Amino acid sequence: MGHFGFSYVGLIYLLMLMIPNLIWTKKQPIGYDSSNENKILRMMERVGQVLVTCTVLIFSDFNIKPWSTWSIWLLISFLLMVLYELWWIRYFRSDRTLKDFYSSFAGVPFAGATLPVLAFFLLGVYGRVIWLMVSVLILGVGHVGIHAEHRKELIT
Template identity: 70%
Template sequence: MGHLGFSYVGLIFLLMLTIPNLIWIRHQPKGYDSQSENKILLIFERVGQVLVTCTALIFSDFNLRPWSAWTLWLIAAVILMLMYEGWWVRYFRSQKTLRDFYSSFCGVPVAGATLPVIAFLLLGIYGKVVWLLISVVILGIGHIGIHLQHRKEIY
């Protein structure tokens, strides 16, 4: 279920998630409008954001442990977060259109939403913390759902 305690790995993942989003505030895509977002998906997204943030920080199970087969889950999660950072680099170098923002990356659809959600899911598997898994599912329904909704509107 999880051991309470600070997770520096969770903090690193959250920083990798938050810093580009803070930069994005000043570099939003031309024509971006969040007013039309589905309110139910928005509730899932917001609740999921709070839950993921809290659970990623308060369970020490995400911190590094001696090598085991479970370490592969952490490695996969780190790779996905690095891909997420790569997606941001590509976005910030682009024309910053809606198509750029809702684009795929390395075959992953709506990568700006999908990559971090899957990365946190894998982190939950690595830590064997069911609370993060539940939180990520809630976040994913809202966050990926909203991104797919926006993507559908522009294509």
């Protein structure tokens, strides 16, 4: 269920998530418009963001423990975050079009939304903290759903 305490791993994940997003605010894709997003998906995304941010910081279960087969969950989760960082590098080096922003990467659709959602979910599995997994599911429905809608608009 989770043990209260600060998670330095959670902080590292949040920094890996937030730093590229802060840069993105100055380098948004040409023609980006979020004004027509589904209000329910947007609400789920915002609630999920708050829940994930709080949950990942207040449970010490995400911190590194002695190696075991269970540590593979953390390793996979971290590799997904590294892929997320690589996706951002590719985006920032691109022409920064909407197609670039909603692109797949390493076979993962909507990589900018999907990779961190998967990474945080697996971090929840590693820590055995159901609260993070539920928070990530709420975030994922909203965040990936919004990206899927934008990509659908782009194709049509």
